[in-house]
Amino acid sequence: MSVLIVIPARYASTRYPGKPLVPLKGAKGQEQSLIERSWRAAMQVRGADRVVVATDDDRIRDAAQGFGADVVMTSPSCQNGTERCAEALVTLGETFEMVVNLQGDAPLTPPWFVEDLIAGLDADPTAQVATPVLRCEGRALNGFLADRKAGRVGGTTAVFGRNRHALYFSKEVIPYTAGVYADQDETPVFHHVGVYAYRPTVLAEYTRWPIGPLESLEGLEQLRFLENDRSILCVEVQARGRQFWELNNPEDVARLETMMAEMGME
Secondary structure (H helix, E strand, O other), X not given: OOEEEEEEEOOOOXXXXXXXXXXXXXXXXXXXXXXXXXXHHHHOOOOOOEEEEEXXXXXXXXXXHHOOOEEEEOOOOOOOHHHHHHHHHHHHOOOOOEEEXXXXXXXXXXXXXXXXXHHHXXXXXXXXXXXXXXXXXXXXXXXXXXXXXXXXXXXXXXXXXXXXXXXXXXXXXXXXXXXXXXXXOEEEEEEEOOEEEEOHHHHHHHOOOOOOHHHHHHOOOOHHHHHOOOOEEEEEOOOOOOOOOOOOOOOHHHHHHHHHHHHOOO
C-alpha cells in the first residue's frame, strides 16, 4: 500500500499565531521548532512512501526546507488540516492508496501510532477514515479537566461503538465520569490523537461538503465526516510508556518540554 504523510502547518492560528515555529527544548536543552519535531516524528514511520509539509506561509516553508523537509505550498483559504491535505494531494499529482494527516502540533506522536493507524484502516473496508485513540490514565484525564476548569481548550476526547467506529468527538471530556483517578489509574475516557488516515476518495469528497453545525460549534474538522455519514474507525493505540500531548495553547510549551525531559527525548 502506497502511503503519503502530510504535515499541515499554518502560521495564522487563531489561538496561537506562529505556533509551528515555536521552539521546544529537548531533554538536553537542544531547541527545535514544533514543525521540525513533528517532521522528525513523521520520518520515523515505517511504510510511508513520502512525507511532505503542507503550508501557505513562506516563513514555515523556509524553515522546513532549512531542516530538509519536502514542502508543498497550499492555499490560505484551507480551513483546516484535512482540506490542506486534500489540496496537497492534488498539487503533488501523484497517486497514493492512503493519505495520513500528521498534524504539526503533535511532536510527541510515536511512530507506532501511525503504523497501527495505517494497518487498521487497511484491514477495515467499511471505514473511510481512521484515527488513533489512547485510553487516558488519571494524569491525562486530570489534565483535561484542569484545562476545562481554567477555560482552556485541552485535548479532544472520543467515544465509539462496539465496531470501533466513532460516535462523537468533543473538546469537552466525554463520557462523563464521576470517578476520582490517581495518575496511573486506567479511566473510561479516550484521548483522541490528532492524526488521520484517509482513503483518497473520501478526502476529495470532504472539500465539497459545507461546514456543518457540529464542526462549527466544536471546531473539530473530523466531525464533517460524521455529519456526512462517513465512518471513522477509532484505532486504539498503546502508549508503551510514552507520554502524549498536543501543543494547543502557549501554556502547553512547558508541559511538552517537561514530558520530553522525563522521557529523555533530545
